Amino acid sequence: MSRTAKLWILWVVSTLVGGGILLAAMIYGGPLRASLLIGKTTSGHHQIELACEACHTSPFGGGEVLQEACLSCHKAELAAAKDSHPLKKFRDPRNADRLAKLNATQCVTCHREHKPDITGPMGVTLPGDYCELCHEKVGKDRPSHLNIGFDTCASAGCHNYHDNRALYEDFLEKHAGQQDVKELAIFKLRAEKNEPLEPREPLITIGVANAPADKLSDQKINNDWLATTHAQAGVNCAGCHAPDKKDAAEIADAWTDKPSTAVCTTCHAPEASSFTQGKHGMRLAKGLKSEVAGLFGIFRDKPLTPMQVSMARLPMSSKAHAEQLTCTSCHGAHTFDAMKAQVESCTSCHADEHTKAYERSSHYKLWQDEIAGVKPKGTGVSCATCHMPRQWVEDPATYSERIVANHNQNDNLRPNEKMIRSVCMECHGLGFSIDALADQNLIKRNFSGQPAVKVESIDWVKKRVEEREKAKANQ
Incomplete structure (x- = not known):
């Protein structure tokens, strides 16, 4: 047998074996399917990472398919969030230049899966200074923000992209000066x-x-x-x-x-x-399956089993690992x-x-x-x-x-x-709450002690209020 024929046979056998492994992985799921993931899934979705069809509802779909998949689970949450960056803002022709820099109409622009090297702890994949793309001149209007790095916008206890209700300037002003612990502390x-x-x-x-x-x-x-x-x-x-x-x-x-x-x-x-x-x-959510439909429909879809404690990425008690x-x-x-x-x-x-x-x-x-x-x-x-x-x-x-x-x-x-x-x-008062949630070491101690972090947002607002009052008095 010639060397060329042997290579052809090796190629055919390798293709059949590889195809068989791929088919088995897609049908039977588990570790085989996990080995096919193109990258680590975010902590928000890793429980359902083997239910590929939960997001990839069409094998040939693009961004539109993924966008619909995001909204199918999170649409109500976004509606309740009082979104400070709603779609209508970016669909406004006056913001076309901003949309060209950052396609904020698509969830996957920020929330990408299988990209562990650029994914932050909240599942956001953009660089930490992405706020600068639209707000590069914020220091001109707000001198308090001069010389502050844009990579701190979402990490210093100040700004949330989707919902800033707890941090709006009028809210900060209204609740400035509150005592750390309220006299009637009751839920x-x-x-x-x-x-x-x-x-x-x-x-x-x-x-x-x-x-x-x-x-x-x-x-x-x-x-x-x-x-x-x-x-x-x-x-x-x-x-x-x-x-x-x-x-x-x-x-x-x-x-x-x-x-x-x-x-x-x-x-x-x-x-x-x-x-x-x-x-x-989330693994029990209606419609989530651990297997895709097999060739010609021979194999049936199989619902995901309940989460097992051993699946968690946070430290868990070894005694509970087998619990569902x-x-x-x-x-x-x-x-x-x-x-x-x-x-x-x-x-x-x-x-x-x-x-x-x-x-x-x-x-x-x-x-x-x-x-x-x-x-x-x-x-x-x-x-x-x-x-x-x-x-x-x-x-x-x-x-x-x-x-x-x-x-x-x-x-x-x-x-x-x-x-x-x-x-x-x-x-608790607003200022204490903001500082406490910005102090990672205090969080680890389950809030035993006082915050060692000082977020200056309330002080900035108080200063702006004083400046406005002074300007009115001088008119």
Whole structure:
């Protein structure tokens, strides 16, 4: 056999083997598909990085396809953000020169995936001085900004590209001079939630429990359930284990020992919706698949499994690595202890410096005092108080507004200045809040101590107000 023929055979075999590996990777996912990623995914999306079709909805689509994919998940969030750089600003013909420098009409201009070498901690891939492209003459109008590097705009606790509500000049002026800790430091919505610290008498008792007889033999499960708000509110066993079944025979036939999270959604739709928007539950979002359709449709798509703790990029407890995150991961299968879920469920998994420092913080002491009844309801600060704050939402099940915990733990966290209005200012003054969130070492200590960072934005605003007043007086 000639050398040319051998090379041809080697090329054909190599092509078939490579093609087989590629096909297997696309069909079966897992480590094989992960090996095909063209670069590390950002921390915001790495949980769904193997669900390629979540963003690449068309194999031949370009920027328009990716833009639509971004908006399919984040459109409501952007609408609620009071965007200070809305699309209409860049579609204005008067800003055509700015659009030529920075195509701000496309999400992927800033938020790119698989580009780890140029991706910052918030998933932004542009250089830190990108603000200069449009605001190069800001020092002319605001002398306070002269000689300040443009790479500090988004990192000094001053400016957020999409939402500057907590940092608008009139807001800074209105809240200048506030004391570090307010006299009445209380989280009002959490106080109004009316979660009882002491058990109440259940409306449902074991005597009227509609579970099959063989399911009522575990006394611990019975006692746990009787102490829950479910039993107190009259939610019977079949409500979760055999929904919509009333007859004993129907309940026995339809009974499932481990109900899916879809059952929780029937009563807790707002909580479930926000859960699937955050890192804890985003793999359970409707439509996310871990496999693409196979050749000629032979292979079926497969939904992503729940997030496993070992998938996290933050330091996590090794004891929790095998745990999967669903509703009952934090709330328990029959206990549904909201108090436990607000702290212990978090600290049982998270092992970063900030979390480890929590039990040495003044926030934790306040939390313990509230639980003990020493301090009023709403004065304690749990993990969930800051990272899953209460908010008013419209409940589609009841067509009314109610207070719920926002289970998207990233909603007010990245960038962390988003926490100023929704969390920090419930108890602290604006200046203290801005300085504290700009102090990375203070954050690691879970805010034990005073900020060592001074953000001068309020001082600048006060100076501008004085200058305006002086100019008026001299007219």
